[in-house]
Structure formats: C-alpha cells, structure tokens
Amino acid sequence: MTREALLARTFVQLSDTLVDEFDVVELLTLLADRCVEVLDVATAGIMLAGPGGELRVMTSSSDAMRVLELFEVQAQEGPCLDCYRTGRPVLNHVLAADGGRWPRFTAEALEAGFQSVQALPLRLRGNIIGALNMFHTDQEALAEGEAEIAQAFADVATIAILQHRAGLEGQVMNEQLQQALNSRVLIEQAKGVTAERAGLSIDEAFRALRSHARNHNLGLVSVAQGVIDGTLHAAELGAAARADDA
Amino acid sequence: MSSGSERRFRILDQLNNSETGGFDAMRLCQVSAEVTAMSGAGIMLMSNDVSRGAVCTTDEVSALIEDLQFALGEGPCVDAFHLDAPVLEPDLAAPVTPRWPAFTGPALDAGARAVFGFPLQLGAVRLGALNLYRTESGPLTDAQHADSLVMADIAAQALLVLQADAPPGQLAASLEEGSDFQHVVHQASGVVSVQLEVSVGQALIRLRAYAFGNDRRLVEVAQNVVAGRLRFDAQSGQSDPGP
Numbered sequence: 344m345t346r347e348a349l350l351a352r353t354f355v356q357l358s359d360t361l362v363d364e365f366d367v368v369e370l371l372t373l374l375a376d377r378c379v380e381v382l383d384v385a386t387a388g389i390m391l392a393g394p395g396g397e398l399r400v401m402t403s404s405s406d407a408m409r410v411l412e413l414f415e416v417q418a419q420e421g422p423c424l425d426c427y428r429t430g431r432p433v434l435n436h437v438l439a440a441d442g443g444r445w446p447r448f449t450a451e452a453l454e455a456g457f458q459s460v461q462a463l464p465l466r467l468r469g470n471i472i473g474a475l476n477m478f479h480t481d482q483e484a485l486a487e488g489e490a491e492i493a494q495a496f497a498d499v500a501t502i503a504i505l506q507h508r509a510g511l512e513g514q515v516m517n518e519q520l521q522q523a524l525n526s527r528v529l530i531e532q533a534k535g536v537t538a539e540r541a542g543l544s545i546d547e548a549f550r551a552l553r554s555h556a557r558n559h560n561l562g563l564v565s566v567a568q569g570v571i572d573g574t575l576h577a578a579e580l581g582a583a584a585r586a587d588d589a
Numbered sequence: 590m591s592s593g594s595e596r597r598f599r600i601l602d603q604l605n606n607s608e609t610g611g612f613d614a615m616r617l618c619q620v621s622a623e624v625t626a627m628s629g630a631g632i633m634l635m636s637n638d639v640s641r642g643a644v645c646t647t648d649e650v651s652a653l654i655e656d657l658q659f660a661l662g663e664g665p666c667v668d669a670f671h672l673d674a675p676v677l678e679p680d681l682a683a684p685v686t687p688r689w690p691a692f693t694g695p696a697l698d699a700g701a702r703a704v705f706g707f708p709l710q711l712g713a714v715r716l717g718a719l720n721l722y723r724t725e726s727g728p729l730t731d732a733q734h735a736d737s738l739v740m741a742d743i744a745a746q747a748l749l750v751l752q753a754d755a756p757p758g759q760l761a762a763s764l765e766e767g768s769d770f771q772h773v774v775h776q777a778s779g780v781v782s783v784q785l786e787v788s789v790g791q792a793l794i795r796l797r798a799y800a801f802g803n804d805r806r807l808v809e810v811a812q813n814v815v816a817g818r819l820r821f822d823a824q825s826g827q828s829d830p831g832p
Contacts (some may be wrong), residue, residue: 502601505750516749517714523752523760524636524770531772532789535779535815545776545815564758571779571789 367507372402374500375475379404382489384477385457388412389500390423391465391473398427398473407455408478414451421448426462426474432494433462435484458482461490463497467505475500526564533567533577541581548577551584558583596739600624604743613763614751617744618645624736625729627721628701631655632709632744633666634717634770640667642770644717644748652769653699654720657692659771660797660807664692665706666718673715675738676706679728691801702726707741709748716745777811784822795821 371389378387388403390412398416403409415421422433422445437459438449452460457478465473475497485493530552537548555575556566569575603620614632621630629651632644639662643655658664668688669676678684681693681702696704701722709716719741729737748764755761760768774796781792796814799821800807813819 506746514712514714516753517711517716519755519757520634520716520749520752520760521636523755523758524634524641526758527760527770527772528641528775531775532779532782535776535781536783536789537779538776538815539780539783562758577783 367503368402370503371500372404374496374503375402375404378475378477378493378496382477382485382493384461385480387475387477388423389465389473389475390416390427391504392427392471398424401473407457408476411448411452411455411457411478412476415448418445418447420445422460422462423474423476426464426476427471430464430466430471432464432490433460434490436460437482439482452478456480459484461485461493463490463493465497465501465504467501472501472504526567529564529567529571533570536570537577537580540577541584543581543584547584548581551580554584555580596736597743600736600740600743604747613766614645614748615767617747618647618651621719621721621737621740621744622647624740625721625733627705627733628724629722631666631720632717632748633658633670633720634748635670635715638671640717642768644764644768646767646769650699650701650722650724651720654696654701654704654722655769656771656806656808657695658720659774660800661689661691662797663689664696664720665689665704666720667706669706669708669718670715673708673710675708675734677729678705679703680726682726696722700724703728705729705737707737709741709745711742711745711749714745714749716748719744771808771811773815774807774811777814780814781821784820792821 375387375389378384386403386405386408388408389401390398391401393399400409400412400416403412412423415423422436426433438452438457441449443449457480459479459482461477463475464471465475475493477493533552534545534548537543537551538545541548541551543551552566552570553563555561556563559566566575570577570580600620603624604616618630618632621632622628629647631646631651631654633655634641634644640659642659643652646652646655654664655666658667665676665678678688681697681704684693687693701724703723703726705721707719707721709718719737721737751763752761754763774793775789777796778789778793781787781796782789785792785795787795796810797807799805800810803810810819814821
C-alpha cells in the first residue's frame with residue numbers, strides 16, 4: 344500500500360471510530376501504530392496531561408518506548424515534557440548532539456537504541472493537553488511534509504480526546520450550565536424585586552444585593568433566593584446600601 | 590470515507606478556521622448557517638424546560654426568531670427541544686399543518702419563510718436547540734438535513750466544552766458574549782411581582798399576556814416596566830407608553 348493510501352485509510356478508520364462510542368486508549372493506540380507505519384519511525388507514543396497538569400503515558404507502540412516515556416515522566420526531563428511545557432514541537436532532534444539538554448533522558452534513550460526524537464503538541468484553543476512522541480533508531484530526519492502529517496495525527500488525537508471528555512463530562516457540565524442559567528435568572532429577578540421595594544434603579548439594586556452578600560459572607564445566589572422567597576427584606580437591603588453609600 | 594465522518598471533519602475544520610484562532614458561541618452560529626447554506630442561525634439554551642434565550646444569533650431575523658420563542662414559549666426550537674427530534678417547517682406562510690399561532694405572524698413579517706429546529710443533545714443530556722431559517726420557502730435537501738444534525742451534535746459538545754472553563758455557578762464569558770439571555774425580562778418579573786404581590790413566575794405570565802394582548806414585544810414591555818414607564822398596579826388600568 345502506498346503511504347497516501349495508508350494515510351487515507353488511517354483517517355477513515357479514525358473518523359469512523361469517532362462517530363460511535365469508542366475507547367479512547369484504543370483509539371490513541373491505533374493512532375500511535377499508524378504513526379509508526381506511515382512516518383517510518385521506530386516507535387510512537389502519546390502522553391496526556393492529567394487534571395493537575397502532570398503528564399501520563401497513554402499509549403506506546405513498543406515496550407522500550409513505554410519504559411522510556413515513564414522514565415521521562417519520573418525524571419521530569421525529555422522531549423515530550425519540553426513540548427508539553429512550551430507548546431512547541433521538538434523536531435528532528437538528534438540525541439547524541441544535544442549538548443546535555445536532557446542528560447538523564449538522553450543516556451537512557453541511547454542505551455535503548457534510539458538516536459533521534461520528535462515530539463508534537465496536542466493543542467486545544469491555546470491549551471496544550473499532551474504530546475505525540477516519536478523515536479527513531481537512526482539519525483535520519485523526517486522527510487518534507489512528514490512533520491505536517493505528524494501534526495495532523497496529533498490534531499486527530501486531540502479531537503478524539505475532546506469528544507471522549509465531552510461524553511464523560513457532558514452530564515456534569517450540563518448540570519453546571521443549567522445551574523448557571525438558573526442562578527442568573529434568580530439574580531435578575533431579585534434585582535427587580537429589590538428595585539421596586541426599595542425604590543432603587545436596577546443597578547443600585549444590584550449593588551445593594553452584592554454588598555449584602557459581601558457584608559454577610561453569603562453567595563449572591565442565596566441572597567437573591569432570599570429576596571425572592573421573602574426571607575430577606577428587600578427594602579431593608581436597599582436602606583442598608585444607602586447607609587453604606589452615605 | 591463514510592459521509593458522516595466526512596461531514597464531521599469538514600464542519601470541525603470550518604469551526605477551527607476562524608481568523609481569530611479559537612472558537613466561541615458566535616462562531617458556532619455562523620458556521621451553522623454557512624454549512625447548511627441558510628439565511629441565518631441561532632442557538633437557544635433551555636433550563637427547567639423553558640427557553641433561557643439565545644447564546645448566539647447571526648442576524649436580526651434570527652435574533653427575533655429566538656426572541657419570539659422565548660417570549661411566546663412556542664416555535665421550532667421549543668418543539669425540537671421538547672420532542673427530542675428535528676422540527677421542520679419548509680413553508681411558514683402556507684404550512685401543511687398550522688402550528689405556532691403567535692410565533693408565525695411576526696416571524697413571517699421579519700422575512701422568515703422556512704424555519705427548522707434541531708435539538709442539542711448528548712446522550713441523555715439536553716441543552717437546547719439549533720435554529721435555522723431561510724428567507725425562501727422550501728424543504729432542506731438530504732445533505733442539508735444531514736449537515737444540520739451533525740452541526741447540532743458538534744454545537745452541543747462545543748457548548749459544554751466552552752462552559753467547562755467557567756467558574757462554578759457562572760456562565761463562561763465565551764457564552765455570555767453575543768448572547769441574549771433576556772435579563773431585562775427577569776428584572777421586570779421581579780418588579781411586577783412586587784407591584785401585583787404575586788410570585789415572579791406569575792409576574793412573568795402577566796408580562797407575557799400583556800405583551801401579547803397589546804401586540805408588543807416582551808422585551809419592550811419589560812424595558813418600560815424596569816424604567817418605571819409602565820406599572821402593573823396603576824388603578825387606571827395599564828396604559829402603554831409605547832416602545
């Protein structure tokens with residue numbers, strides 16, 4: 344199969360996977376395997392940032408790479424970490440000639456038989472969520488256009504991860520969205536009630552609600568709820584705000 | 590490549606191709622109208638089963654379509670949300686089955702001839718609906734219908750991704766920008782609830798009834814109430830000062 348055909352088939356396979364329910368690790372593994380085939384690298388792997396920003400090895404196309412990537416995370420140095428931290432790709436980096444950029448990682452990598460490395464960022468709206476890494480057993484650089492292909496793989500991985508996260512977190516995020524919408528309605532209604540009861544403009548009413556929340560160490564939403572329920576007296580709230588201003 | 594995947598990638602690609610980098614709610618609306626070759630698009634968010642207003646609209650007609658549905662509680666988005674299915678009205682001026690008696694007249698006056706609503710959902714999660722309109726009547730082609738379904742799916746996911754950046758209890762800034770959540774109507778509900786000594790929910794119903802009965806837009810009535818130009822407790826009945 345030509346490389347173009349392989350590439351096309353890969354994207355078809357990936358995009359079909361994305362539409363249905365999918366296992367994200369399985370998909371990333373497929374992606375790493377295809378990087379190896381299409382770009383003729385020795386091995387490829389993907390790291391993702393966890394909630395605290397720490398990188399985790401998600402998949403590696405070989406055990407040797409898995410060990411090396413785990414070492415990288417432990418040692419806190421190496422191409423994937425640099426790529427993740429800076430958001431910039433590390434391209435055609437020859438390890439023997441790197442002048443001690445990653446002393447511990449380089450020693451381990453050379454010992455494992457790898458001569459050069461590539462690392463590409465997984466980007467989302469300016470945030471970096473991980474990195475796609477490729478190791479070579481020789482010092483040959485990527486051919487023209489191959490860096491773009493690799494970045495396309497990284498972009499597909501990013502979409503896959505996002506879709507996965509959206510599915511997982513959809514319920515929780517929707518609850519937050521609904522709550523934010525409902526809270527906002529409550530606050531606007533409370534502004535109206537306070538304005539009418541205390542003879543204030545809407546803006547003055549909002550300031551009165553806010554200063555009551557601040558002075559009593561309450562959330563704005565619970566103050567608004569109190570005003571709507573009638574457990575908080577809007578007229579007094581307005582009077583207190585006027586006293587504050589005086 | 591299967592056509593579903595191809596659609597998805599084409600739309601995602603278009604979303605990412607904004608000149609400004611990143612995407613926001615407005616970009617979702619623009620791309621919705623572009624990929625489906627419609628005159629305009631709007632995205633309505635719902636909570637507690639009622640419309641909370643539009644998170645984005647591409648033009649004045651779309652804004653009015655969202656506004657009417659918020660005020661009247663009827664229209665293609667409202668139905669799409671409640672039915673969990675696309676709602677298609679290819680000929681608003683001469684529908685096969687007349688529906689939306691209050692919505693249809695003003696929407697036609699504004700220039701809409703065909704309106705379509707697609708629910709925004711992710712599995713069991715229901716967020717609202719995507720509205721598409723065209724100034725010419727006629728059904729959606731199969732391709733437009735398929736694009737709309739994929740677009741609604743992507744929009745639902747994108748809205749949640751955008752909201753994920755927000756502090757707890759607040760809407761994400763990227764969702765507030767360009768949105769119309771009808772704040773003045775809720776403020777007016779608060780004012781009227783005091784004037785009539787009713788709940789805010791009942792006050793909103795009174796505001797809606799007044800707007801409909803006097804052939805005024807709900808938002809204008811609300812603005813008059815908030816500005817003190819219109820009171821609901823006046824002995825002499827409710828005189829309308831006009832917009």
